[in-house]
Amino acid sequence: MTDKSKLVAVVDDDESVREALPDLLRAFGVQVEAFTSASSFLGSPAYSLADCLVLDVAMPEMSGPELQQELKKRGRNIPIIFITAIRDEDIRKRLMREGAVDCLTKPFSDDELHEALRAAKVTKT
Amino acid sequence: MTGVPEKGSSRTLLNDMSDMVMVVSENERLRRCMNDILSITALPAVWSGGNVNDIGRALLDALSAILDVDFLLLRIEKHGDQPDILERLCSAEVSNSAVENLIATLGKSVGDWGHQAQMDWGASSYRLATEKLGVHGNIGVLVAGSRLPSFPSEQDRLVLHVAANQAAVAINEAFRVREDARAAAAREHNKIVDAIPVMAWSTLPEGWADFFNGHFLTYLGMTAEQAAGWGWTTALHPDDAGPLQSVWMQLLASGTAGEAEARLRRWDGEYRWFLFRANPVYGDDGSVVRWYGTNTDIDDRRRIEEELRRSAALMAQAQRLTVTGSVWWRPATGEIFWSDEAYRVAGHPIGTAPTVEMMLDRCHPDDLPIVAEFITGAVRQGQNVDLEHRLIMPDGATKYVHVVLQNIGTDPTDPEFIGAVADITERKIAEENLRRSDVLLSEGQRISRTGTFSWKVETDEITFSEELNRIFGFESGGQVDFDRIIQRVYEEDLPLLATKMADVRQGGDNPDYDIRLFVEGQVKHVRVVGRIVKHLDGTTECIGAVQDVSAQRIAELARDKLRSELAQLARVMSLSTMAASIAHEVNQPLSGIIMNASTCLRMLSEAPPNVEGAVETARRTIRDGNRASEVIVRLRNLFKRGVATVEPLDLNEAIREVLGLLATDLQRGRIALLAELSNPLPLIVGDRVQLQQVIMNLLRNSIDAMTEVAQPERGILVRTTVENGESLVIVEDHGSGLKTADTERLFDAFHTTKPNGMGIGLSVSRSIIEAHGGRIWAESNPSGGAIFGFSLPIDRDGSNEGPVAEPN
Known part of the structure; x- marks a missing residue:
């Protein structure tokens, strides 16, 4: 039901998200690696290995959308699921236009997350 | 016989x-x-x-x-x-x-x-x-x-x-x-009488004129019949007819010869002066049988006399006005002439024979050596004199005189001087005053940091005062031109300078503008005020003042910044930032709780259930729940933050401060604000900053509501009253009004009618007012717009310093 070979990278400055989200993702049967910032992700092997990126919008230093632009600039095409604490339709539309798979507003349900992972083609069911 | x-x-x-x-x-x-x-x-x-x-x-x-x-x-x-x-x-x-x-x-x-x-x-x-x-x-x-x-x-x-x-x-x-002989004699007689270059006439004993020579008649332009008797008197000048007639009557009565002067009108209307001479011819019995007379044209003489008199009067007047006397001096003979004014200048009675000693007597002791030296040079070598010195007058006053003597004699051993002595005391005093006022002016310019300039528009000749040179960082007294000025003007303001100069050249209004200079690595703010003067010769001059207002401008900028920060704080902090921060702070732990709970469920539903993992996630769920609770406490503390400074305060004063902060916004929105503040208004107890936030919030809502609608009458009324032991603050506007009948909902969090609003302001306001034990409400203004108000309990004993109840 799950494809063990898929790797999902989580980038969020909030500790509780970094704790809770990987466990939930693993429950969906994917491998997970969590990073506190965009730069630590870019400097890790996960940068080239990850099949999907779960990315917080508002972060210190490089923000989620900036990382999205940076990856695009580097030609690293990787499905991105944004997560944000602030509901803003304008930002959501812009991110989707830039190629994001989904943009989830915190708090989100496990079903919403699972649906997004399916859209990112990391889970099949 | x-x-x-x-x-x-x-x-x-x-x-x-x-x-x-x-x-x-x-x-x-x-x-x-x-x-x-x-x-x-x-x-x-x-x-x-x-x-x-x-x-x-x-x-x-x-x-x-x-x-x-x-x-x-x-x-x-x-x-x-x-x-x-x-x-x-x-x-x-x-x-x-x-x-x-x-x-x-x-x-x-x-x-x-x-x-x-x-x-x-x-x-x-x-x-x-x-x-x-x-x-x-x-x-x-x-x-x-x-x-x-x-x-x-x-x-x-x-x-x-x-x-x-x-x-x-x-x-x-x-x-x-x-x-025949008689006729010939008469003809001969008339010929002679007509030929003599004077007017001749005769009258009967009682003065009735019976003869005029041709000269007379030609002059008058009358016939003998017209002139006969008293007809000729119509040609007398109106001013002279009376006096002449009275002299003539005296002569007729006394029967003696006499003369008088009067003006007669010539045929072309011009009056000329004549000397009338009358001579009686007596009969055997001694009575006058006839008068013979002549009129001699003395007009030229009279005119010359008149001109002489006038020029003498003018001369005297000129000397009087200029306080300048004329002097003539021939040292060899000791002859000296002084004009009347010369006597006055020297302070001697007019008419006393002047001497050199008389002048030296008056001389100021300190100036005596130099004056004596000049006089000696004049007497011995005929040298011209031109010097200024002081006189001590009999009353002790000091006079400054300027003496000029010019040798016009041809013989070097016999000099003859003409010259003038002028009283220049007033000029000296004026010079001194001018010098003093120059010093005062430049001192004044220096203190007020104001320089003055003159710009001749046609020729671009520019003159700077000393202080203006200092402001521009130019050396004192140097040549100023636009190239040098432009080098000093802050680059961004060069187009402004160009516009203002073009305005003046095109005959625009008096310039009045602020511009920045860049002098010696420092930005200076200056204010330029000019007056355009059109000269009689058609040229234009712009005269003006430039004030260095840097210090003032910096203070203004600091004040503006502070004000905008304050307003921003009141506005942004209480509204959007707070909303975002609430959302972020609460959503963060909330999403953790949900994720952990979901993970926990999934772990327990696995076969076999991952109990160890589920326990861990359940533990994290509780932790996140606590975190969310902490966030709420923090938010409450945020509202409570200012309540620590509870003091008795005057709401009117608090309102005036807020109005001061909002003055610019009111002006920009062209809104008239009327404040009807009850006086006296009893003190209330509370947090000044928080209450001011509420007042500002209400006023800002009103301003926004007014700006939305095209209302001809843009007015906001703020009033304070006392009612039922409470102080009331009421804000009335004529803006877009309340869009809902349920006024209580307005104060709910996240209820907003504004396109960019967060729906937080009124809810926070209510929290603050209720924390102070008061009430806040809204109603529709019967004359259009909205009315918001709040009430606060009056501080009865003036010693209520306990903390105010926390906002709910």
Whole structure:
């Protein structure tokens, strides 16, 4: 039901998200690696290995959308699921236009997350 | 009486003869008659060229010799005058009185005298024979009288008739000659009178003018008839007629010669001055028979006199005004002349003979050496003098004088100086004052950091005051031009300078603008105010002042920044930032809780269940729940933050401070704000900053509501009142109004009607007001717009310092 070979990278400055989200993702049967910032992700092997990126919008230093632009600039095409604490339709539309798979507003349900992972083609069911 | 001896002899001869020869007597009588007639007809040869009287006398002489009469009388009528009466008494018995009697008898009118008459006089009776001369006796009448009864005989009559005819012809001729001579003399006289270059005239004794020479009449442009009598006086100048007439009347009364000056109008209307001279001519009895006079043109003399007088007056006036006296000095002779003003300057009585000592006496002791040196140089070498020195006046005052002496003499050993001495005390004082005010002005400019400039627009000549040079960082006194100015203007403001200069060149308004300079690595803010002056020669000058307002501007900027920060704090912090922060702070742990709970469920539903993992996730769920709770506490503390500073405060004062912060926004929105603040308003207890946030929130809502609608009357009313032991603050506007009937919902969090609103402001406001134990409400304004208000309990005892209840 799950494809063990898929790797999902989580980038969020909030500790509780970094704790809770990987466990939930693993429950969906994917491998997970969590990073506190965009730069630590870019400097890790996960940068080239990850099949999907779960990315917080508002972060210190490089923000989620900036990382999205940076990856695009580097030609690293990787499905991105944004997560944000602030509901803003304008930002959501812009991110989707830039190629994001989904943009989830915190708090989100496990079903919403699972649906997004399916859209990112990391889970099949 | 000359004829008496001849008459006697002729009569004796006749008596002797009559008795002797009777026959020859008739012949003799005829012959004698012929001779008599011949002798009479010979008379005209004797008369030729003679005058009338000579003719008369010769006639009477001849007749007395011929006729035997007692008297003869010849009356000659003249033209216009009294007749001449010539008498010849031929016997001792008659006298003058007899002739007078005769005239009385016959009457004055000769024409009425009869051919023959008889006259009784005394005891005698006279027979008279009369012959008229000329037609109806118009030339005269010849009368012969005799006591002889035979008189007049036929021969007597014949002789008398012939004699009368001869005399008439001769007298007529004599008259004609006399008149011709008179006419010629009159013509000659008039020619002379007309030729003399003065106006000549004559008048009758009482002043009635009867003659004017041609010169006079030509000048007046009048005919003799127009000028006659008093007609000429119409040509007198109105100002002179009275005085002249009074002089003339005095002369007429006194009968003495005299003169007066008066203006006479020429034919072309121009008045000229004349000297009128009148001379009387006296008759035998000493009375004036006639006045003769001349008028001499003295206009040029008068004009020169007038000009001399005027220029002398002008000169004196000029000297008086300029306090400058004239001086003439010839050292060799010691002659000195001072004008009146020179006396005044030196402080000596006018008219005292001036001396060099008089000048040196007044000299200030300190200046005496230099003055003496100059005087010596002038006397010895004829050197010109030009110096300023001081005088000490008798009253102790100091005078400054400027003395200039110029040697105009030709002989070096005999210098002759003309010059001037001017009182320059006022100028000196003015110079001193000017110097002082210059110092004050530049000091004033320095203190006020204001420089002045002049810009001649056509030629771009620019002058800077010292302070302006300092402001621009130019060296003092250097040449200023636009190139140098432009180098000092802050780059971003160069277009502004160009615009303002172009405005002036195009004849725009007086410039008044702020601009920045960049001087010695420092930005300076200056304010420029100019006045455009149009000169009479058509050129334009811009005169103005430049003030360095850097310090002021920096203070203003700091104040603006502070104000905007404050307003921003009140606005942004209480609204959007707070909303975002609430959302972020609460959503973060919330999403953790949900994720952990989901993971926990999934772990427990696995086969076999991952209990260990589920416990861990459940533990994290509790932790996140606590975290969320902490967030809420933190938010509450945020609201509570200011409540720590609880104090009695005056709401009116708090409102005024907020109005001050909002002044710019009100102005920008063209909103009139009316504050009706109850005075006095009892103090309330609370947090000043929080309450001010509420007031600002309400006012800002009103401003936004007003800006949304095109309301002609844009006004906000803020009032404070006291009601039921509470202080009320009410804000009324005429804006877009409340869009919901449920006014309570307005204060719910996240309820907003504004496009960019977060729906937080009113809810926070309610929290604050309720935390202060008050109430907040909203209602529709009956005249359109909305009314918001809040009430706070009055601080009764003034000692309520306990914390206010926390907002819910």
